[in-house]
Amino acid sequence: xxxxxxxxxxxxxxxxxxxxxxxxxxxxxxxxxxxxxxxxxxxxxxxxxxxxxxxxxxxxxxxxxxxxxxxxxxxxxxxxxxxxxxxxxxxxxxxxxxxxxxxxxxxxxxxxxxxxxx
Amino acid sequence: xxxxxxxxxxxxxxxxxxxxxxxxxxxxxxxxxxxxxxxxxxxxxxxxxxxxxxxxxxxxxxxxxxxxxxxxxxxxxxxxxxxxxxxxxxxxxxxxxxxxxxxxxx
Numbered sequence: 569x570x571x572x573x574x575x576x577x578x579x580x581x582x583x584x585x586x587x588x589x590x591x592x593x594x595x596x597x598x599x600x601x602x603x604x605x606x607x608x609x610x611x612x613x614x615x616x617x618x619x620x621x622x623x624x625x626x627x628x629x630x631x632x633x634x635x636x637x638x639x640x641x642x643x644x645x646x647x648x649x650x651x652x653x654x655x656x657x658x659x660x661x662x663x664x665x666x667x668x669x670x671x672x673x674x675x676x677x678x679x680x681x682x683x684x685x686x
Numbered sequence: 687x688x689x690x691x692x693x694x695x696x697x698x699x700x701x702x703x704x705x706x707x708x709x710x711x712x713x714x715x716x717x718x719x720x721x722x723x724x725x726x727x728x729x730x731x732x733x734x735x736x737x738x739x740x741x742x743x744x745x746x747x748x749x750x751x752x753x754x755x756x757x758x759x760x761x762x763x764x765x766x767x768x769x770x771x772x773x774x775x776x777x778x779x780x781x782x783x784x785x786x787x788x789x790x791x792x
Contacts, residue, residue: 603781613722613730613773615781627780630687663729671777672720672736676729 570594570675572664577680584654584684590647590664590677598642600674601667604649606660607679616662617649632658654684688712688776692784698792705761707787709774714754718778721750721759724786725770733772734759764789 576588590602604616617638618627626638637650647664661679668674689712699705709719717737722730732741734750737757747762761768769791774784 605781612786613724613775613783615783618780667777670718671781673732673775673777679729 572666572675572677574662574664574677574680577662577682579683579685580654581686582655582684585650585652586654586682588649588651588662588664588680588682590649592645592647592666595666595675597645597666601669601671602638602640602647603665603667603673604636604638604647605663605665606658606682607663608657608660611660614660618667619647651682654682656684658682659684688715688779688782690774690776690782690784692774692787694787695785696788696790698790699764700792701764701766703764703792705764705768705789707759707772707774709752709757709759709784711755711757711776715776715778717753718776719750719752719757720775720777721748722773722775723768723770724773730773761789 571593573591580586601620603618606614606616616629619638635653639648661681663679664677666674691710693708719737721734723733724730733744733748737752738750749760751758771786771788773786776782
């Protein structure tokens with residue numbers, strides 16, 4: 569069974585940092601591109617970042633560029649999102665999602681809540 | 687960046703109604719367009735890819751059309767399980783989602 573399980577969320581103060589993890593199982597993680605998508609409470613979906621299977625290409629949404637860093641460890645079947653200089657507007661459920669060679673989504677995680685508040 | 691404009695933002699309909707949601711891309715994306723259904727507290731569920739390809743297990747009352755910049759999701763006969771929020775997404779260049787359409791009970 570394909571599984572993507574996010575962890576590392578929680579409450580953090582503005583200006584603080586948090587590192588999200590996404591543990592993958594049930595598929596060839598090292599063959600899939602990976603994404604982070606977030607959803608603020610009561611709002612729509614917002615793509616955050618993308619990394620290719622080989623780490624050759626990395627992209628970020630303008631809203632997080634320079635503050636967030638995506639990475640992956642194919643040996644550990646894991647995806648990460650390092651979030652620095654957090655702001656209240658970064659409060660959201662963060663989903664990891666795999667995508668195929670056409671960049672179509674393949675699977676989603678269940679999401680992890682990040683709350684930025686003093 | 688590619689912007690996706692989805693309408694309407696809210697739609698009130700009854701069981702059995704035919705429902706249409708539209709999505710417009712700010713530049714041509716060929717057919718690299720997906721539609722999702724999302725229910726509260728859940729991850730989005732992929733309904734349609736490549737603008738018109740129905741995903742396995744998705745009821746045939748769902749259909750998609752369009753190419754280039756203009757796309758449509760149609761539910762031919764709304765069922766109780768279909769009351770949810772729907773999103774379009776372009777995957778031509780990274781990802782961009784539409785603002786969402788909440789389908790409510792009339």
